[in-house]
Amino acid sequence: MRRPAEVTKAAILAAARERFATDGYEKATIRAIAADANIDPSMVMRYFGNKDRLFAAAAEFDLDLPDLNATPRDQVGTALVRHFLTRWQVDDALQILLRTGVTNEAAAERTRVVFAAQLGPLIIHLVGDPGQAQTRAALVASQMLGMALCRYILRFPPAVAMSDDEVIAWLSPTIQNYLTGERPDPH
Amino acid sequence: MRRPAEVTKAAILAAARERFATDGYEKATIRAIAADANIDPSMVMRYFGNKDRLFAAAAEFDLDLPDLNATPRDQVGTALVRHFLTRWQVDDALQILLRTGVTNEAAAERTRVVFAAQLGPLIIHLVGDPGQAQTRAALVASQMLGMALCRYILRFPPAVAMSDDEVIAWLSPTIQNYLTGERPDPH
DNA sequence: GTCTATAATTCGATAGAC
DNA sequence: GTCTATCGAATTATAGAC
Numbered sequence: 001m002r003r004p005a006e007v008t009k010a011a012i013l014a015a016a017r018e019r020f021a022t023d024g025y026e027k028a029t030i031r032a033i034a035a036d037a038n039i040d041p042s043m044v045m046r047y048f049g050n051k052d053r054l055f056a057a058a059a060e061f062d063l064d065l066p067d068l069n070a071t072p073r074d075q076v077g078t079a080l081v082r083h084f085l086t087r088w089q090v091d092d093a094l095q096i097l098l099r100t101g102v103t104n105e106a107a108a109e110r111t112r113v114v115f116a117a118q119l120g121p122l123i124i125h126l127v128g129d130p131g132q133a134q135t136r137a138a139l140v141a142s143q144m145l146g147m148a149l150c151r152y153i154l155r156f157p158p159a160v161a162m163s164d165d166e167v168i169a170w171l172s173p174t175i176q177n178y179l180t181g182e183r184p185d186p187h
Numbered sequence: 188m189r190r191p192a193e194v195t196k197a198a199i200l201a202a203a204r205e206r207f208a209t210d211g212y213e214k215a216t217i218r219a220i221a222a223d224a225n226i227d228p229s230m231v232m233r234y235f236g237n238k239d240r241l242f243a244a245a246a247e248f249d250l251d252l253p254d255l256n257a258t259p260r261d262q263v264g265t266a267l268v269r270h271f272l273t274r275w276q277v278d279d280a281l282q283i284l285l286r287t288g289v290t291n292e293a294a295a296e297r298t299r300v301v302f303a304a305q306l307g308p309l310i311i312h313l314v315g316d317p318g319q320a321q322t323r324a325a326l327v328a329s330q331m332l333g334m335a336l337c338r339y340i341l342r343f344p345p346a347v348a349m350s351d352d353e354v355i356a357w358l359s360p361t362i363q364n365y366l367t368g369e370r371p372d373p374h
Numbered sequence: 375g376t377c378t379a380t381a382a383t384t385c386g387a388t389a390g391a392c
Numbered sequence: 393g394t395c396t397a398t399c400g401a402a403t404t405a406t407a408g409a410c
Contacts, residue, residue: 001375
């Protein structure tokens, strides 16, 4: 049966995202992806060349972060935590970046770029100093990715048991501090 | 050349830990581990049966957490952050748990057990209520593992650039709050 | 666009000689 | 204890017919 290239390509990408999200880079095989998309494995090669380029195409993400300038300064923490929490459930973006970035260098680089390009600039407006902003972005990323890791990847029972509101209540002050808190002096 | 079983076994375990730490579960092949240990791959099978059991033997960890009862209550945050930071540099334990737990279910289970058995009880003494303690332990784990992830695994430039003292200065108040802070009410 | 066939590797695991 | 040889399965990737 003959399908237009766009349809087949989209089906492959959708299947690839699912596999990368649940299996990580190594275990997500081209054969399994092709089977999920109901096409021949050779079609994947035809459209994307090799596995690396398939991943590159499947891991093009927009975190779609909210405009923190539009929210009151004392509520940016809550806003960002809430966004990341819902973001996790909207699609597989964060799950893919986490599962693949841990064992594959190209995927790690992709994760670095996504966060640096999208989270960094968001915070510059809040802080002013660009150098400070990058540090604060890393702190925010560490807490948000860490919670995602414990809750959705490693599935720590107490982290899974927490309600979304509980997570928001606990993490918001932390993120708020990383975003707008006074810079602590190390000694 | 004939070596005592204990020596060979120890060499295999050391090589296995290194490989699991840097490559994750799937990419850490028995052949590569054997090569690192300068022995034949079949020896690995002889001593450990299969790859699963090799991992189980290599991932038996003691986080060696400090006794928080011996430290002033307002300094437990700093103490724990400092411990995790040095812990990361002492050996490959945390790196193994992170790199393998993300893509391998048995490894994830191991990570859950290690944290539940060693971090949980530590916090019970601080909180009293066991249910609360598990939640707080998960929060602590989320921030500590998240920072380790960004700094050592994904290697976010700003996270790598931070000094140990900077990390301690930023994370200590967060961990202190997760350990001893008032429980926020979600709404 | 779709598929078969297959090359070239690589992996975990086994059998058995010494 | 140590090694060779090898099996069976799975992988990425290519060539080419239709």
